[in-house]
Amino acid sequence: MLATAVVVTGCATPGAEQTAAGLDRRHQTIIDGPQRPEDLIAVPASTWVVSSGVPHGTTTGRLQGVNSTDSAIVDLWPANAGPARPDRETYPDCPGPPDAQRFSPHGLDLVATGPGVARLLVVNHGGREAVEVFDVDTASSPPLVSWRGCAVLPETVGGNGVAALPDGSGFVATNAYDSTKPPDYKAIIEGRSSGDVRLWQRGTGWTTVPFSALPGPNGVAVSADSKTAYVADWPSRRIVAIPVAGGLPKTVASLKFLPDNLRTTVRGTILTTGQDITAEDLGTCGAGEGPDCPPGFSIVEINPGKGKTKVVYRSEDPEFGMATTAAPVGNEIWVGRVGKDRIARVSP
Known part of the structure; x- marks a missing residue:
């Protein structure tokens, strides 16, 4: 997956965003119709991609x-x-x-649990703040999804991203802000701590990852050994590494945009995209449907172990902005967004 499409190379300054040469902005097609695809993830050994359809107006989430x-x-x-x-x-x-x-789905994660079966995790804001758990029959086309259970988040926790621990012991979720109050995005972008990272394990339930307090933690991914959570520190425009057992956050990438969801590749690198927007414009742009929304997006690949970061694709498409996720799908990267029912298929 992406083995030939995306290649991480050395950078002059570790952790600093670099512009790749030879980017071809024509290598982008649009799928119109998916409902508000805030997050996307490919189904293993399948041609299907799961999308979190955010509710809007009178349309329910799905x-x-x-x-x-x-x-x-x-x-x-x-x-x-x-x-x-x-x-x-x-x-x-x-x-x-x-x-x-x-039902109001947000962040997703999906991991294979056996031949033809997978486990899907979904952050849900509708009716309760929880991580919903689904079984997925990946041998079916389209995949058959069956609800399995849930981990209701503690009171005041506003979930955002979720990532399974590869060792199978549980999962982590980001707590972006106090769910009992309207989010103060201006204060968050100004760097005031609003949330943290939570760990769920069987038999234990939810605990707070020590030293994980951040302003607006967003997407999350976990290292292959389950020891490190990589978190999108959204307002600070950086990706940080936080030991799941506890430890101070360490910056592994500094970006030019507000990083949203995180997706790992088969090589253990991380793909991300986000919004290059100011606190002032965020109020009028809203969920990507108002004025002052920036056009286009960048896709960045991060090698957290080496502290190397590279732009693998950049678009200035005025009809596609406010990107939220960059998911590897075969030799492509699929980009979701808020505010419009569309996905960008990118061939770097």
């Missing part, structure tokens, strides 16, 4: 599947879902399936 072969779009949950299979032993405190009419 999980959708987008086929990379023909760009077909289908609902996966709650419509066309498999029967719920609650795991009361693993998730004893989960009150039951989410309210389908209030």
Whole structure:
């Protein structure tokens, strides 16, 4: 996946964003129709990509599947879902399936758990703040999604990104802001601490990762050994490494935009994109639907172990901005965004 499309090279200054030579802005096509695709993740051994369809207006939230072969779009949950299979032993405190009419998906993660099966994690804001857990039959086309359980987030925690621990012991989620109050984005962008990183483990439930307080933590990924959480420090325009067992954040990449979701590649590098916007314009741009929204986006690949960062694609498309995720899909990178029902397919 992306083995030939994206190559990390050395940089003059570790952690500093570099511009790659020879970027071809024509290598971008658009899929119109997916509902507000805030986050995207490829289904392993499949042609399908899962999209978190954010609710808007009178349209309820949903999980959708987008086929990379023909760009077909289908609902996966709650419509066309498999029967719920609650795991009361693993998730004893989960009150039951989410309210389908209030479902509001956000960050995603998906990991294979066996041949033809995977586990999907979804941050949900609708009716409750929780990480919803789904089983995915990846051998089906489109994949069959069945609700499995949930980990309800502690009171005041406003979830954003989620990432499974590769050792199978649980997952981490970012707490972006106090969910009981309207988010003060201006204060967050000015650098005031608003959240942290939370760890969920079976039998223990939620705990706070020590020393993880940040202003507006957003996307998250976890190292292959499950020891390090890589977190998008959104307002500070940087990616930080935080030991899951506790330790001070260390900057591994400094960026020119507000980094949103994080996605790992098969080589262990991290892809990210985001919004190059000021605190002043954020108020009028809103969720990408108002004025003062910046056009275009950059996709950056980060080698956290070496502190090397490279721009692998840059677009100045005036019709596609406010990017939120850059997900590896075969030899492409798929870019989601807020405010519009569209995905950009990029071939670097």
